[in-house]
Amino acid sequence: MDNMNLLGLLFRIFIFPGFFFLLIAALFLHWLDRKLIARFQGRIGPPWYQPLADLVKLFAKEDILPSGTNLFFAALLPLISFASVLTASFYLPIAIQSAPSFQGDFIVLMFLLSLPSLMYFLAGWVTQGVYSVIGGNRSLLQYFSYEVLFLLAMSGTAIASGSWSLADIRLAQIKESPYIFPQIVGFLFSLAGLIGKLKREPYDIPKAKSEVIAGALTEFSGKKLALWYLTIQLQTVVGLSFLIHCFFSGFWQMSTFSGFIVFLLLLVILQGMLSAISAIYARLRIDQLVYLNWYIFIPLTLLHNVYILLK
Amino acid sequence: MNKAIIPKVLRWARQKSPWLLHFNTGGCNGCDIEILSLLTPRYDVERFGILKESSPRHADILICTGPVTQQVKPRLQRIYDQMPEPKWVLAVGSCSCSGGIFSGAYNILGGIDKVLPVDMYIAGCPCRPEAIIDGIVKLLGQVK
Amino acid sequence: MNNILLKIRSFFYLLPNIVEVLFSKPETIDYPAVSNKLSASYRGSIRIISENCVGCGLCVRDCPAQALALEKESKHSFRLIHYRDHCASCGQCEMSCKFNSIYLDNSYKEASADRKDFFKVLVDNTNKK
Numbered sequence: 001m002d003n004m005n006l007l008g009l010l011f012r013i014f015i016f017p018g019f020f021f022l023l024i025a026a027l028f029l030h031w032l033d034r035k036l037i038a039r040f041q042g043r044i045g046p047p048w049y050q051p052l053a054d055l056v057k058l059f060a061k062e063d064i065l066p067s068g069t070n071l072f073f074a075a076l077l078p079l080i081s082f083a084s085v086l087t088a089s090f091y092l093p094i095a096i097q098s099a100p101s102f103q104g105d106f107i108v109l110m111f112l113l114s115l116p117s118l119m120y121f122l123a124g125w126v127t128q129g130v131y132s133v134i135g136g137n138r139s140l141l142q143y144f145s146y147e148v149l150f151l152l153a154m155s156g157t158a159i160a161s162g163s164w165s166l167a168d169i170r171l172a173q174i175k176e177s178p179y180i181f182p183q184i185v186g187f188l189f190s191l192a193g194l195i196g197k198l199k200r201e202p203y204d205i206p207k208a209k210s211e212v213i214a215g216a217l218t219e220f221s222g223k224k225l226a227l228w229y230l231t232i233q234l235q236t237v238v239g240l241s242f243l244i245h246c247f248f249s250g251f252w253q254m255s256t257f258s259g260f261i262v263f264l265l266l267l268v269i270l271q272g273m274l275s276a277i278s279a280i281y282a283r284l285r286i287d288q289l290v291y292l293n294w295y296i297f298i299p300l301t302l303l304h305n306v307y308i309l310l311k
Numbered sequence: 312m313n314k315a316i317i318p319k320v321l322r323w324a325r326q327k328s329p330w331l332l333h334f335n336t337g338g339c340n341g342c343d344i345e346i347l348s349l350l351t352p353r354y355d356v357e358r359f360g361i362l363k364e365s366s367p368r369h370a371d372i373l374i375c376t377g378p379v380t381q382q383v384k385p386r387l388q389r390i391y392d393q394m395p396e397p398k399w400v401l402a403v404g405s406c407s408c409s410g411g412i413f414s415g416a417y418n419i420l421g422g423i424d425k426v427l428p429v430d431m432y433i434a435g436c437p438c439r440p441e442a443i444i445d446g447i448v449k450l451l452g453q454v455k
Numbered sequence: 456m457n458n459i460l461l462k463i464r465s466f467f468y469l470l471p472n473i474v475e476v477l478f479s480k481p482e483t484i485d486y487p488a489v490s491n492k493l494s495a496s497y498r499g500s501i502r503i504i505s506e507n508c509v510g511c512g513l514c515v516r517d518c519p520a521q522a523l524a525l526e527k528e529s530k531h532s533f534r535l536i537h538y539r540d541h542c543a544s545c546g547q548c549e550m551s552c553k554f555n556s557i558y559l560d561n562s563y564k565e566a567s568a569d570r571k572d573f574f575k576v577l578v579d580n581t582n583k584k
């Protein structure tokens with residue numbers, strides 16, 4: 001590899017479609033989320049620099065954990081979830097990046113995006129607080145209902161394109177039409193699955209403030225807490241980009257500036273949908289969640305997938 | 312140059328994102344309602360970046376209401392110890408400033424300052440939400 | 456069937472509401488920049504008309520929070536002291552006063568980093584002869 005190529009690669013990884021761009025997008029979407037929820041409730045909401053100030057403050061705070069905690073794992077778990085979300089972002093053609101695509105990267109992306117949930121459970125287990133353990137167990141309970149839904153609803157696009165490769169899914173959409181129109185049901189259900197993944201309302205059972213303080217993150221403070229929050233914010237961007245890629249490709253040419261603008265616009269619109277859902281719905285009980293997912297959403301998704309298969 | 316900029320950035324971040332932990336040390340619940348009214352659309356303290364956290368490990372400012380009772384004293388100290396540095400204590404209401412109308416009772420130690428170092432006192436029974444906002448703004452002006 | 460329709464409708468019940476709120480003016484008052492008007496009957500701080508005060512000590516006797524103190528040297532030489540950090544704003548002193556000297560107005564108490572700021576001398580007649 002010659003020098004120019006290496007520099008370009010580093011630029012890609014760290015600056016433009018890579019880490020720096022993701023960070024900016026994550027902070028912006030987080031601010032937009034809080035601002036929109038505030039406006040939905042008739043409030044003014046935080047100023048634009050709010051997520052940045054929170055992050056800087058948390059990184060500069062003292063880092064304490066309860067005695068008896070395995071310090072190595074407590075430091076490792078947020079790092080693993082952060083790294084898995086970042087790795088997921090490199091498989092995804094965010095904006096104009098031409099990501100390396102291979103047969104089955106759809107499944108790899110699914111796995112990488114679900115890794116933080118498992119780490120979240122382990123974090124609750126490691127820190128040993130009562131609320132942390134309850135929060136971690138709840139996140140695992142929730143995991144079994146939303147993850148199946150997310151996978152089934154997203155795999156509708158893979159079935160329609162006949163390939164488990166993200167590049168093929170995009171090509172199939174460019175050839176025909178974006179999958180949002182024939183697969184609107186699948187899109188809505190995968191949005192529900194994504195909400196479960198991000199632990200937002202109404203799927204915020206693991207971190208329910210009025211019940212289990214802050215879930216598995218109760219005992220975390222300082223840098224580690226900042227890393228957890230950053231992970232969830234990055235997961236929002238990557239998950240939404242995944243949805244955009246699988247359902248909205250074909251509207252635009254990926255490699256142009258206008259395509260980039262359309263991508264950002266879609267990101268903002270989807271974040272607005274997430275915020276509206278957060279503002280409208282209250283938290284579900286765990287039995288309501290399991291009933292809703294296993295008795296209503298998943299059978300409907302299966303029917304939808306069968307319909308796609310037979311079409 | 313670094314030495315000059317980093318404290319400034321930290322000061323800015325700490326001023327712009329104070330997260331509150333609310334703890335009732337044995338009061339009558341009047342000031343608690345006034346504190347919760349800060350989060351309502353009318354006063355909306357999220358425009359200053361204030362969030363009400365539930366875990367002491369996440370919080371910057373400990374808001375205490377009510378006089379310190381014998382029962383609650385060890386818990387108050389423990390919650391204060393669980394908070395990471397830098398941290399501040401805000402005594403809200405006349406009772407938490409001095410013991411107020413409860414002072415002299417057999418189970419009351421007095422104000423919060425009998426147990427913890429208090430950074431800002433807000434008198435009133437119950438104190439207005441405006442007074443609490445004033446107190447927080449004054450406290451953030453003192454940061455570092 | 457009707458039941459299911461109602462259930463589905465309940466999923467979107469709040470949607471028109473939040474859209475309406477989103478495009479209307481926020482309820483928030485921008486407090487430190489814009490002052491908030493309190494109702495006239497709000498009992499906030501204690502005020503005094505010192506000419507009317509005779510130093511009888513009725514208010515001190517009746518104060519349930521021991522927020523008032525009277526230092527009396529002679530009949531016409533006394534100090535009336537108010538500790539704002541003890542005061543419960545109950546209005547008992549206003550009820551007790553026979554000379555319409557002490558009353559509560561609707562200004563609230565300000566925050567302070569030092570409790571000594573809450574110490575206030577309401578009437579000081581010690582220097583007068």
